[in-house]
Amino acid sequence: MKNKPSILFIEPRADNLNIFSRYNLPRLGTIILATIMRDKGYDARVYFIHEKELEKMDTQCDIAAISTITATAPQAYRIADYFKRLGKTVIMGGPHVTFLPEEALEHADYVNLGEGEESLPLLVRAIEEKTPLRDVPNLAFIQNGEMVCTEKKPFSAPLDTLPFPDFSLLDYGKQNRIRSRVLKRIIPIQTSRGCPYDCTFCSVTGMFGKRYRYRSTESVLAELERYNPKNDKIFFYDDNFAANKKRTKELLRAMIDRGFKFKWSTQVRSDVAKDTELLELMYQAGCRILYIGFESVDPVALEAMKKSQTAEEIRNAIKIIHKYGIFIHGMFIFGFDTDTKPSMRSTIRFAIKEGIDSAQFMILTPLPGSDFYHEIKNSGRIFSTDWNSFDAHHVCFKPKNITVHQLQLMQIEAHTRFYSPWNVFLKLFRNNMGAFIIGVYAHKINQQWQKMERYYLEALEAVSRKIGKHEEASAE
Structure with missing residues (x-):
């Protein structure tokens, strides 16, 4: 049986200095997504890091899933480029790329639009099994030089169905x-x-x-x-x-x-x-x-x-x-x-x-x-x-x-x-x-x-x- 792809979830740590700089509190979405994929049998790890730490971390993975807000977008794009150079499949998500997917696709293979708890597992399975991407909701990708956005489908499951992070x-x-x-x-x-x-x-x-x-x-x-x-x-x-x-x-x-x-x-x-x-x-x-x-x-x-x-x-x-x-x-x-x-x-x-x-x-x-x-x-x-x-x-x-x-x-x-x-x-x-x-x-x-x-x-x-x-x- 073929092994499931390993997934490295990455959230860039912001550069800015302010009253909350000492509170290194990662957004929950990344950890919940990693927990979901782990529960589905995938090897999933999470890094909450600055791009300067990339050389020190274990980058072994098949898929790099990078989340970003607007202020960390430039850093997230550079991290995406880094993993692309390593030959990894790159998925991006988060508020910034949800609203600007065309920009993100200059650096990523796929962009998850909006909440990803339902669509990310479907995307990873489509990548794994090489099935049509158009069947995956809330997805943006480039096909024949044009951006394709699939059906927008709001997250509909009760929040109680999500695992604890x-x-x-x-x-x-x-x-x-x-x-x-x-x-x-x-x-x-x-x-x-x-x-x-x-x-x-x-x-x-x-x-x-x-x-x-x-x-x-x-x-x-x-x-x-x-x-x-x-x-x-x-x-x-x-x-x-x-x-x-x-x-x-x-x-x-x-x-x-x-x-x-x-x-x-x-x-x-x-x-x-x-x-x-x-x-x-x-x-x-x-x-x-x-x-x-x-x-x-x-x-x-x-x-x-x-x-x-x-x-x-x-x-x-x-x-x-x-x-x-x-x-x-x-x-x-x-x-x-x-x-x-x-x-x-x-x-x-x-x-x-x-x-x-x-x-x-x-x-x-x-x-x-x-x-x-x-x-x-x-x-x-x-x-x-x-x-x-x-x-x-x-x-x-x-x-x-x-x-x-x-x-x-x-x-x-x-x-x-x-x-x-x-x-x-x-x-x-x-x-x-x-x-x-x-x-x-x-x-x-x-x-x-x-x-x-x-x-x-x-x-x-x-x-x-x-x-x-x-x-x-x-x-x-």
Whole structure:
């Protein structure tokens, strides 16, 4: 009997330096796919590496399956080229190549479009048995010099049918141990997919759809049973953990009844604060950190991005969530067409004044698959063709009311002010040790980033003089 082909799953590790650089948390999709293929009898391994480490890794395989987001696409393409030179079959997947398959096929033999849990096994079997590729859904490939895209078929199986990710397929202990007061692994667990909202800057609905799908409570509890709260912390990987509040409460009550002692974190919208029963259950079940996309406090910007919230609602949410003893990591975005220096500085002052524990101020990024990408591309406002810069920390399009250099400086100013020595010291004075530790680290990262990117900042200033703003208007 012929041996099944061996598959090497690779996810490039990003270059960028930011507050989360120390959290080497691979996306779950890659590990779940590897687990599926392993369970089907294939030799599957996972590497979460930088391309510089290629020479040190075991590259023996028949198929290289490479996943990428936009910011790691150039590196992923170089890794694909490397394996092509070795004579391997290369499959690419992930959000970036799903929306730009023609670009990816310059480096890969096949591109899996969208979710791959059903289509990847069919593709590998077609390669193995040399059967027609057109019978494989969600696939792009080149035939007779033309790109062929097969039938688009959404992933329809219940999420409970997916296996639990087997982290032993990668060196998870070494790659995902963070330095904190208590050394623990961060275990990602996904309980749902999709998002019922449709923010203009987000590509989640383009990748997973607006239909909110979730696992059964028993399935999530069974996965939690695999881990040890003494060694592991949980990060619920959902794009919006509380999108269906009734279902979320059911899960939380079951976690409490089961007596789990995990400390965990997750992403939610600020509207969780409108349901105090939900917050009480979250804390009792072990929630200690919430990552919340506040985005802005400017009402015009919030309306433009289809974010149905107000500055007053954000302020109330912060107060209420803090009453339940939950740490808030606030995320803000600069660069909307309505943004000016005064409006962005208002957001910075708000974040400091309202006592958010930690914060990220990101630059609006036109990610392929988002409404914003199509809008900006069609209007000719994208000036950078380097996907590395599409990481929410570099400016890659022409803003409307300020120059590209001014927008970058506003992001630097935001982190400099929020993580100033005085503000960081106040966290310690108020006995907020977690925020103090993160603040010290973030202050250092901000200084390092400016030092590392000084040539980029000089180049960006030159670009600003050349291209100006999208529409000339007073920025001061």
